[in-house]
Amino acid sequence: MRGRDPPPPRGTVPRRRGPAMTAPAPWSLTENAPLQALNTFHVAARAPRLLRIADPAALPEALAAVAPAPLLVLGSGSNVLLAADPEDTVLCFENRDIAILEHRADHTVVQAGAGVSWHELVLWSLAEGLSGLENLALIPGTVGAAPIQNIGAYGAQVGEFIQLVDAWDTRDGAWVQLDQDACRFGYRDSLFKQEPDRYLITAVQFRLPLLNELRLDYAGIREELQAMGVELPVAADVANAVIAIRRRKLPDPERLGNAGSFFKNPMLPCEQAELLQHRYPELPVFDGDSEGRRKLSAAWMIQACGWKGRREGDAGVSPEHALVLVNHGNASGAELLAFARRISASVLETFGVPIEPEPRLIGARW
Numbered sequence: 257m258r259g260r261d262p263p264p265p266r267g268t269v270p271r272r273r274g275p276a277m278t279a280p281a282p283w284s285l286t287e288n289a290p291l292q293a294l295n296t297f298h299v300a301a302r303a304p305r306l307l308r309i310a311d312p313a314a315l316p317e318a319l320a321a322v323a324p325a326p327l328l329v330l331g332s333g334s335n336v337l338l339a340a341d342p343e344d345t346v347l348c349f350e351n352r353d354i355a356i357l358e359h360r361a362d363h364t365v366v367q368a369g370a371g372v373s374w375h376e377l378v379l380w381s382l383a384e385g386l387s388g389l390e391n392l393a394l395i396p397g398t399v400g401a402a403p404i405q406n407i408g409a410y411g412a413q414v415g416e417f418i419q420l421v422d423a424w425d426t427r428d429g430a431w432v433q434l435d436q437d438a439c440r441f442g443y444r445d446s447l448f449k450q451e452p453d454r455y456l457i458t459a460v461q462f463r464l465p466l467l468n469e470l471r472l473d474y475a476g477i478r479e480e481l482q483a484m485g486v487e488l489p490v491a492a493d494v495a496n497a498v499i500a501i502r503r504r505k506l507p508d509p510e511r512l513g514n515a516g517s518f519f520k521n522p523m524l525p526c527e528q529a530e531l532l533q534h535r536y537p538e539l540p541v542f543d544g545d546s547e548g549r550r551k552l553s554a555a556w557m558i559q560a561c562g563w564k565g566r567r568e569g570d571a572g573v574s575p576e577h578a579l580v581l582v583n584h585g586n587a588s589g590a591e592l593l594a595f596a597r598r599i600s601a602s603v604l605e606t607f608g609v610p611i612e613p614e615p616r617l618i619g620a621r622w
Contacts, residue, residue, distance in 0.1 A: 282309070283310065285318075288305075294348065295337075296334045296515050297514065297583050299587070301338040302341050303346040305325065307322055309347065315424050329348075331370070334396035334516065335405055337589055338619065339619040340619025351369035352372045354367070365464075366464055369459050371400065372399040374392070375393060378392060382491055382492045386465070386466065387468035388465055390495040392412055393496075395516070396515075396516060400458070403415065403421050404446055410498055417464060421457055422458050422460070423455040423456055423458060426455070442545065443545045444520055480497035480501055506577055513582060518580060518596060519612065520612050521551045523545060524549065525549060526549065557603045557607050558578040558599060563578060571583065581596055
């Protein structure tokens with residue numbers, strides 16, 4: 257449905273207050289802006305203009321000021337590879353409010369601004385006694401980016417819990433609210449990827465259950481809970497287990513530039529997956545996105561090709577996890593992309609399976 261103004265949050269959760277400060281400007285514009293701090297690969301790049309939005313209600317005014325320049329939206333830059341300096345105006349949302357919109361007997365509706373840290377929202381929801389997001393703990397990025405990629409981990413995907421997405425439709429010049437069906441969520445996919453640059457996500461509403469069936473049978477969660485001495489886990493315990501696993505397997509982007517899992521797990525028809533599993537019995541194969549498809553472990557194939565821990569210049573693969581491409585210091589985006597292409601070509605030559613990147617490529621095509 258459409259409306260003139262974005263829906264106002266109701267019941268905003270009180271936050272800690274520091275000394276009185278002047279309210280920030282609703283938006284600001286910087287010319288020739290460095291982007292190294294705005295992407296988790298820490299690639300040195302510059303934007304011709306950087307538009308920061310503190311108040312989404314001011315978005316139409318701000319867009320009019322930079323029109324007709326095309327836009328590139330960056331959250332924390334945790335799902336992009338800047339293979340070259342962007343030619344577009346870079347847009348960052350800095351609205352970081354979390355609000356409870358509705359309480360029901362079995363669930364609560366929560367709204368979070370696009371600029372909220374994703375992990376902060378997960379921890380906040382658990383502190384409120386809500387569940388559903390626990391398997392998605394410690395994923396880098398912002399709330400506004402989460403629906404685009406339909407982020408997922410340890411058997412859960414964010415699209416399951418999204419009720420509405422508030423956005424500005426750049427094509428029609430109007431505010432829109434898109435429900436779960438309209439978002440067309442799929443495996444690492446959504447309407448927002450299918451129609452890139454059309455929708456500027458300003459806030460997301462989540463329908464979070466008070467009691468959610470815990471998902472423990474994925475990637476060592478049960479074993480981690482046992483090691484923690486937890487016999488009857490609750491959602492917060494699952495989150496702690498996921499955090500512990502991720503910290504062991506995935507490098508901290510603050511210390512070693514990366515964008516988390518760089519490659520998607522490929523989906524293949526059942527017959528092809530079974531042939532590969534017969535040839536390589538140790539190859540992990542999971543249920544796919546339909547009855548006729550199976551998901552293969554890209555990490556296993558990359559490691560089998562000898563790429564785990566390998567380094568060429570400052571571009572490399574994490575020694576902890578074969579899916580994670582890393583910047584050891586001064587690798588350019590172009591160098592990281594070239595390295596990723598060599599990995600993909602190696603997997604294709606060995607297994608006959610194409611693998612593709614999860615992050616959005618800026619300044620290049622795969």
